[in-house]
Amino acid sequence: xxxxxxxxxxxxxxxxxxxxxxxxxxxxxxxxxxxxxxxxxxxxxxxxxxxxxxxxxxxxxxxxxxxxxxxxxxxxxxxxxxxxxxxxxxxxxxxxxxxxxxxxxxxxxxxxxxxxxxxxxxxxxxxxxxxxxxxxxxxxxxxxxxxxxxxxxxxxxxxxxxxxxxxxxxxxxxxxxxxxxxxxxxxxxxxxxxxxxxxxxxxxxxxxxxxxxxxxxxxxxxxxxxxxxxxxxxxxxxxxxxxxxxxxxxxxxxxxxxxxxxxxxxxxxxxxxxxxxxxxxxxxxxxxxxxxxxxxxxxxxxxxxxxxxxxxxxxxxxxxxxxxxxxxxxxxxxxxxxxxxxxxxxxxxxxxxxxxxxxxxxxxxxxxxxxxxxxxxxxxxxxxxxxxxxxxxxxxxxxxxxxxxxxxxxxxxxxxxxxxxxxxxxxxxxxxxxxxxxxxxxxxxxxxxxxxxxxxxxxxxxxxxxxxx
Amino acid sequence: xxxxxxxxxxxxxxxxxxxxxxxxxxxxxxxxxxxxxxxxxxxxxxxxxxxxxxxxxxxxxxxxxxxxxxxxxxxxxxxxxxxxxxxxxxxxxxxxxxxxxxxxxxxxxxxxxxxxxxxxxxxxxxxxxxxxxxxxxxxxxxxxxxxxxxxxxxxxxxxxxxxxxxxxxxxxxxxxxxxxxxxxxxxxxxxxxx
Numbered sequence: 001x002x003x004x005x006x007x008x009x010x011x012x013x014x015x016x017x018x019x020x021x022x023x024x025x026x027x028x029x030x031x032x033x034x035x036x037x038x039x040x041x042x043x044x045x046x047x048x049x050x051x052x053x054x055x056x057x058x059x060x061x062x063x064x065x066x067x068x069x070x071x072x073x074x075x076x077x078x079x080x081x082x083x084x085x086x087x088x089x090x091x092x093x094x095x096x097x098x099x100x101x102x103x104x105x106x107x108x109x110x111x112x113x114x115x116x117x118x119x120x121x122x123x124x125x126x127x128x129x130x131x132x133x134x135x136x137x138x139x140x141x142x143x144x145x146x147x148x149x150x151x152x153x154x155x156x157x158x159x160x161x162x163x164x165x166x167x168x169x170x171x172x173x174x175x176x177x178x179x180x181x182x183x184x185x186x187x188x189x190x191x192x193x194x195x196x197x198x199x200x201x202x203x204x205x206x207x208x209x210x211x212x213x214x215x216x217x218x219x220x221x222x223x224x225x226x227x228x229x230x231x232x233x234x235x236x237x238x239x240x241x242x243x244x245x246x247x248x249x250x251x252x253x254x255x256x257x258x259x260x261x262x263x264x265x266x267x268x269x270x271x272x273x274x275x276x277x278x279x280x281x282x283x284x285x286x287x288x289x290x291x292x293x294x295x296x297x298x299x300x301x302x303x304x305x306x307x308x309x310x311x312x313x314x315x316x317x318x319x320x321x322x323x324x325x326x327x328x329x330x331x332x333x334x335x336x337x338x339x340x341x342x343x344x345x346x347x348x349x350x351x352x353x354x355x356x357x358x359x360x361x362x363x364x365x366x367x368x369x370x371x372x373x374x375x376x377x378x379x380x381x382x383x384x385x386x387x388x389x390x391x392x393x394x395x396x397x398x399x400x401x402x403x404x405x406x407x408x409x410x411x412x413x414x415x416x417x418x419x420x421x422x423x424x425x426x427x428x429x430x431x432x433x434x435x436x437x438x439x440x441x442x443x444x445x446x447x448x449x450x451x452x453x454x455x456x457x458x459x460x461x462x463x464x465x466x467x468x469x
Numbered sequence: 470x471x472x473x474x475x476x477x478x479x480x481x482x483x484x485x486x487x488x489x490x491x492x493x494x495x496x497x498x499x500x501x502x503x504x505x506x507x508x509x510x511x512x513x514x515x516x517x518x519x520x521x522x523x524x525x526x527x528x529x530x531x532x533x534x535x536x537x538x539x540x541x542x543x544x545x546x547x548x549x550x551x552x553x554x555x556x557x558x559x560x561x562x563x564x565x566x567x568x569x570x571x572x573x574x575x576x577x578x579x580x581x582x583x584x585x586x587x588x589x590x591x592x593x594x595x596x597x598x599x600x601x602x603x604x605x606x607x608x609x610x611x612x613x614x615x616x617x618x619x620x621x622x623x624x625x626x627x628x629x630x631x632x633x634x635x636x637x638x639x640x641x642x643x644x645x646x647x648x649x650x651x652x653x654x655x656x657x658x659x660x661x662x663x
Contacts, residue, residue: 015653016646021628024646026653028660036552038502049640055661064500078500085502096663117662129551129575143575145553146504147582147639155643157650161626163574195487196545199574229548231574252660294487294548317486317543414550416496423519435491435549437514 002269004165005236006202009140009266013123015157022159028122029139030152031108032059032095034086035416036127040150041089051093052156058117059090060098062107063416067379067406070100079417093153104249106382106408109133109350113219114384116248120237120262125152130350130432131232132225136218137245138237138266140202143226163231166201167274170209172283178360179466180285182217183352183430183449185209186224187288191298193278198230201276204268205235209282215244216356223351224432227295236267287465289337290434290447292325297434299337301452301464307333328436329444330424338462340446341373344427345457346439347403347450348379349413352430355385357450362394364454364468370402371460377404379411379419403457415440428456470584472636476565476607478538482599483528485542489549490576494558507554508561529562539566539607541598547576556583566607570595581629582639588614588623597621609634 003011016024030053037059044051051057064079066072074080083100090097098104104111109130112118120138125131129143148158168189174180190197203225210218218235225233242259245251252258286300292311299305308326310333312319326333331340347353347361358380370376378398380386386408389395395405412419413431421427421443430453434445448456455465498510516527523530540559546569547555556579559567567580568588580587586609590598598605598614598621605616609630614621632639643650 012657016649022626024643024649026650026657026659029662035499039504039553042502043640047640055663056659058662076500082500082502119660122660127551129549143551145551145556145575145579145582147553147579151640151643154640155650157643157646159639159643195548196571196573199545199571229545229573250662258660294489321486414491414496416499433489433491433549435489437495438491441495441497441514441519 002272004268004272004274005138005204005234005266006140006165009121009123010162012121022161024157025123025160027125027152027156027158028056028119029112029117029124030057031112031124031126031131032057032149033063033108033126033128034061034082035063036146037089037149038082038085039146040153041093043150044093044153049154051095051153054094056156057153058096058098059086060105060108060111061086061100063410063414065100065407065409066417067409067411067419070407076418103383103387106384107350107353107410109223110354110381110385113137113244114248114382116245116251119245119252120241121266125158129226130223132230133219133223133350135222135225135232135234136215137241138234138262140232140234142231164201164275166198166203166230166276167278168203168205169277169279170205170207170282171279172209172281174209174282174285176466176469178469179451180287181449181451182213182220184285184288185282186221187290187295187298187447188285189278189280190224190228190295192280193228195227195294195296196229198225198228201230203228203230203233204274205233210235211238214356215240216354219354220351224295227432237262287449287452289452289462291329291331291337292322293328293434293436295432295434295447297322297325298447301337301462303337305331305333305335305337338464341426341461342428342446342456343374343425344421345374345376345453346379346412346427346429346431347377347453348381348411349431350381350410351432352450353379353381353385355388357430358385358389358394359392361450361454362397364451364465365401365403365458366397368401368458370457373460374457376402376457377406377412377419379406380408382408412439414438428453428462470636470638473565473584473586473609473633475609476538477604478536479534479604480539480541480598480601481528481534481537483540483542484599486544487548488542488546490547490552490555491549493547493555494552499552499554504557505561507558508563511558511562536563538563539568539605540564541568541595543595544570546572548573551575553579553583556580556585560585568595568598581633584633584636586633588625590621590623594621
């Protein structure tokens with residue numbers, strides 16, 4: 001019988017399987033951060049339980065950390081409490097922590113791959129929905145709630161209903177592969193299948209337009225699987241995957257042997273059956289800009305803001321959602337996207353704050369200045385990304401153009417630290433969610449790629465970045 | 470966990486689609502290190518104005534629904550982040566049951582871990598319930614919602630139903646499988662990080 005890649009990973013991790021019940025699945029990697037873990041550790045303590053496999057668990061601090069000078073005391077007391085709580089919990093339960101001043105600190109989904117901790121064929125969980133990012137390595141990686149964090153800490157397993165499979169086939173060549181990025185591919189996919197198109201399914205991205213992408217670009221795609229409703233999205237590993245993981249700080253010792261096994265096993269069998277399928281040709285994809293309050297409300301950069309009726313077609317609920325979104329975003333139907341002025345630019349997040357993202361954005365920014373009406377910032381995904389970028393002189397390019405160059409963390413993707421939009425401010429953001437208030441109460445988010453964010457920062461409004469390169 | 474059996478309550482009609490976890494509990498309130506105390510922040514940006522005063526036109530501020538334990542809402546409820554704080558906030562506010570045509574996966578699973586029952590019904594049944602003004606009776610054992618002379622039957626996975634009815638702790642149940650977990654660990658190529 002043929003199996004998909006996901007089914008192979010699932011089958012090799014089943015601990016208990018009984019008819020008409022969820023299966024008990026073994027977890028190979030558990031990543032922990034400060035926001036969704038305190039109540040889980042508390043539960044362990046109350047019941048006198050230990051962490052079963054500290055050797056499969058790591059922790060870092062990313063959601064709350066200030067991105068300004070870290071030698072200064074933290075202003076926000078509750079954030080500080082959450083951080084201290086994680087430090088104490090890691091100490092008490094024997095978990096390796098990449099703390100606030102560690103050179104390996106960073107957004108949890110950026111550091112996993114960078115440290116060689118994320119491995120093909122493995123099961124990976126973290127109390128954060130963007131864990132799906134790590135599916136780019138051919139892993140079954142998904143976000144969990146705090147109860148499941150506690151359950152994984154105590155048992156290294158989870159009870160799961162087996163998800164269905166959904167093939168996303170992306171073919172063709174992008175017309176301008178610098179200006180049309182993997183962010184534009186995934187936004188185009190979500191625009192078509194909707195924010196609940198993938199609910200109950202694991203996505204497998206396939207086709208030449210996916211294998212053409214670098215590992216970092218693939219991570220951007222898998223990262224946003226959850227915005228299409230899928231807890232996980234994955235891509236079969238290939239030589240790019242194996243090269244990326246090689247020679248990292250925690251790359252396993254017998255790496256070459258592992259690669260041999262992965263090469264043999266980790267792909268969907270020819271003719272394997274998916275429960276659902278969607279095909280997209282990337283040739284016609286333009287740079288994308290979101291205009292609404294969910295990641296399916298997206299338009300081509302050469303397009304206009306749709307009327308609620310055009311957007312919702314005959315679905316009354318969708319028409320109402322679009323009306324509400326336009327009111328919140330303070331946008332008029334039929335406005336050309338390129339005429340929307342912006343106040344802020346955020347280049348960062350687990351979607352788009354890896355080295356390649358910063359390199360591409362710097363390429364656009366080089367020798368230019370941020371528009372005087374715009375406040376722009378770059379927040380590298382990890383300390384390692386920051387350090388590598390500085391070695392290449394990217395920090396200088398950004399600072400010379402009047403971008404702020406910050407320390408690593410989740411920052412204004414969700415605004416749990418002091419980096420937030422003021423009410424009414426409009427932001428071009430490389431993050432993943434444009435929900436109401438996500439980047440700050442009353443703030444207005446437009447999701448874009450790093451090169452689009454960079455070009456918009458210079459122009460003061462959205463532009464067709466294809467004309468810039 | 471407290472066992473779940475019957476709920477008799479008015480329905481809070483909340484006719485919105487794609488309600489995301491950032492709306493259910495805005496991120497500025499995620500910093501508590503306990504599970505309780507989130508109810509006062511539920512739907513904060515919709516419930517309160519910029520000065521922190523309740524908005525009179527928001528349904529949860531309507532005194533009619535003050536003790537309601539059943540929230541009826543629309544498609545794709547709970548989309549967005551994995552934050553369990555969203556369920557803690559709903560439960561802390563008083564909701565034990567959430568009814569919608571569809572839910573986001575992580576939110577759906579988080580509900581069961583906290584003794585909150587998410588029920589999927591088709592759109593026409595949801596629309597009917599949105600209009601019911603009297604108290605309804607929900608019985609998990611018979612999987613029925615009764616109002617006036619009518620009743621609606623709902624589906625629930627039998628495994629999850631038992632856990633809710635008995636208020637069982639997942640971890641205790643899993644630790645009974647310890648032999649199986651050990652067997653798996655001894656027979657699989659698990660690669661330690663360190």
